[in-house]
Amino acid sequence: MKISQEVINEFQQNGVVYLPGLIDETWQQKLALAIENDIQHPGPFYHGYQVEGGGNFHGNMRLWETDDTFKSYCFDSILPELAAQFMHSRQIALFYDQLFVKEPGTNAPTRWHNDQPYWPIRGNDVMSFWLTLDHATVETGVLEFVKGSHLWQQWFQPEPFAEGGDEYETNPDYVPMRDIDAERDELDIISWEMQPGDVVAFHGLTVHGAKGNSTQDTRRRGYTVRYCGDDAYYYNGPGTNEHLQNPQLKQGEALFSQQYPKVWEE
Numbered sequence: 001m002k003i004s005q006e007v008i009n010e011f012q013q014n015g016v017v018y019l020p021g022l023i024d025e026t027w028q029q030k031l032a033l034a035i036e037n038d039i040q041h042p043g044p045f046y047h048g049y050q051v052e053g054g055g056n057f058h059g060n061m062r063l064w065e066t067d068d069t070f071k072s073y074c075f076d077s078i079l080p081e082l083a084a085q086f087m088h089s090r091q092i093a094l095f096y097d098q099l100f101v102k103e104p105g106t107n108a109p110t111r112w113h114n115d116q117p118y119w120p121i122r123g124n125d126v127m128s129f130w131l132t133l134d135h136a137t138v139e140t141g142v143l144e145f146v147k148g149s150h151l152w153q154q155w156f157q158p159e160p161f162a163e164g165g166d167e168y169e170t171n172p173d174y175v176p177m178r179d180i181d182a183e184r185d186e187l188d189i190i191s192w193e194m195q196p197g198d199v200v201a202f203h204g205l206t207v208h209g210a211k212g213n214s215t216q217d218t219r220r221r222g223y224t225v226r227y228c229g230d231d232a233y234y235y236n237g238p239g240t241n242e243h244l245q246n247p248q249l250k251q252g253e254a255l256f257s258q259q260y261p262k263v264w265e266e
């Protein structure tokens with residue numbers, strides 16, 4: 001599959017593109033089963049939390065390391081090759097994958113943030129593919145993006161996503177997160193009503209967030225895979241998520257390793 005130059009330009013300018021119908025039904029069915037299995041028997045990086053008012057938020061990451069379906073999707077689907085095209089890269093490392101399930105009635109917004117400050121990764125070639133397995137709308141918590149915000153080059157201080165969530169060390173080089181909701185009128189905030197199999201691809205510095213799932217009958221299963229390209233390297237400063245750090249790597253080293261395997265090469 002070849003992405004058009006127009007779509008690549010859109011990704012570079014906006015920091016996000018919508019890829020409708022990217023993932024076929026066979027993959028969707030396999031992933032749906034793997035997700036149910038993870039909900040029943042969460043892997044070691046489970047990060048769900050209790051939500052006021054009911055519902056349930058199930059989060060987990062690095063799922064590919066313990067589940068063959070997630071692994072096969074991260075390694076063998078179209079995604080690594082697309083990542084290479086979007087990032088003009090000759091080699092692609094899998095950084096990690098992450099699951100975000102908001103059951104109906106889960107008042108758990110995904111706070112506005114950009115991702116890279118949470119990660120021990122520097123460089124521009126860092127991106128994510130967020131897949132929905134449900135009809136996702138603003139009401140169920142589809143992702144919203146601040147168009148072009150990756151070009152601000154601002155690294156926002158990571159904060160816990162909910163009470164009891166992971167805490168993050170302060171990084172003096174990071175800036176406090178902006179109050180994006182207060183700035184809604186001035187900023188260009190974009191989102192798409194998404195169908196199962198649709199994907200949004202976005203840059204590691206693009207500011208994004210989502211509301212909770214306020215519906216009573218529709219789940220919102222989002223599954224993200226994150227890849228790095230040629231100019232990305234390991235750098236672990238204050239504020240990163242400890243579960244994403246890689247004890248095998250030293251500051252400044254190339255990423256390829258057991259934890260961040262090479263999944264594509266020209």
Ligand SMILES: O=C(O)CCC(=O)C(=O)O
Pocket residue numbers: 098100110115128130141143208210222224
């Ligand atoms: O699905 C969500 O609510 C959050 C997803 C997200 O922030 C991400 O994939 O980077």
